[in-house]
Structure formats: C-alpha cells, structure tokens
Amino acid sequence: MEHSQNEIQNLLELIKDYPKEQVRFIMEATGIYHLGLVNELQKQGYFVHVANPLLIKKYFDAEIRKGKTDRKDALKISRYGTEKWWLLQEHSKADQIYQDLQFLSREYNSFMASKIKLKVQLSNLIELSFPGLEKILKGHYFGLLLDFYEL
Incomplete structure (x- = not known):
C-alpha cells in the first residue's frame, strides 16, 4: 500500500463494514513515513499500534525459516498483532512527541557531523592555500579562525 490519501481512503472503504472496536492496525515504526497513516486512521477512530521493528524481529528470531x-514482514507483523492482541497499546500523542524529539535529535546529529566535516575541509584548504598558518597561529587561534567561518 502506498502512503497516499487515495490509498488510505481505499483501505478505509475496504473495512467500513467492520465494527471499529474489532479492527486493530499494527505497523512497524518507519522513521516518519508511517505517521501520515497513523494520524488518518486515528482521526477516523481506529485503534493503531506502532511497534518497534527490533521488537518484532526479536519476537520471531527463534524461527527456523x-x-x-x-x-x-507483513505476515510476521500480522501474527505478532494476533498473538499480542490483548496486550497491544494504542499509539498516543506522547509517543508522537517522543518520535518528534528523536527525529530532531537525528537531524541535529546529522547537522553536527556535516559541520565537523566542513571544518576539516576548510582546515585542509587553508593549509593548502597558506602552508604553515596553523603552526603560526598555535592551534587555539587557528580554531578561532575556523569558528569565524561559522558566522
């Protein structure tokens, strides 16, 4: 299923005759890609459980095949949902806040890694353009020069 409004409406059309309390949606967390579906299903009043993919993987690790x-994967998630039917917890806004913070943390870490990489590249370019400048500025002042580029 694609995560488009059309596909979600098709899914809702397929299950409209079933009582909502008998329908549970179980899916793996997929970064931010599952959130549109989660939000739409919850807006329609359906129970949605978002499982940690590692938890599902570990749950089926004992299998021979x-x-x-x-x-x-879909069959495993379905089996997991069936076996844990009464233990499943509904996805909540608190979970969403946690996921948003997790996303922001990843973005921050990615930004910091890029920043460090660019500083190293700048340092290398300065060394190529002005050989020995780092030694003349004695480390600390050279660091200030690199910090200046951030402004």
Whole structure:
C-alpha cells in the first residue's frame, strides 16, 4: 500500500463494514513515513499500534525459516498483532512527541557531523592555500579562525 490519501481512503472503504472496536492496525515504526497513516486512521477512530521493528524481529528470531520480503514482514507483523492482541497499546500523542524529539535529535546529529566535516575541509584548504598558518597561529587561534567561518 502506498502512503497516499487515495490509498488510505481505499483501505478505509475496504473495512467500513467492520465494527471499529474489532479492527486493530499494527505497523512497524518507519522513521516518519508511517505517521501520515497513523494520524488518518486515528482521526477516523481506529485503534493503531506502532511497534518497534527490533521488537518484532526479536519476537520471531527463534524461527527456523528466515527470509526478508515485504510479504513475509507483513505476515510476521500480522501474527505478532494476533498473538499480542490483548496486550497491544494504542499509539498516543506522547509517543508522537517522543518520535518528534528523536527525529530532531537525528537531524541535529546529522547537522553536527556535516559541520565537523566542513571544518576539516576548510582546515585542509587553508593549509593548502597558506602552508604553515596553523603552526603560526598555535592551534587555539587557528580554531578561532575556523569558528569565524561559522558566522
């Protein structure tokens, strides 16, 4: 299923005859990609459980038959949901806040890694353009020069 408004409406059309309290949606967390579906299903009044992919993987690690396809993953998630039916917790806004913070943390770490990489590249370019400048500025002042580029 694609995560488009059309596909979500098609899904809702397929299940409209079932009582909402008998329908549970179980899906793996996929970064931010699952959130549109989660929000729409919850807005329509359906129970949605978002599982940690590692938890589902560990749950089925004892199986002899291994394999990784979308179909097999869907069947595993379905089995997990069936076996844990009464233990599943509904996805909540608090979970959403946690996921938003997790996303922001990843973005921050990515930004910092890029910043460090650019500083190293700038340092190398300065050394190529002005050989020995780092030694003349004695480390600390050279660091200030690199910090200046951030402004």
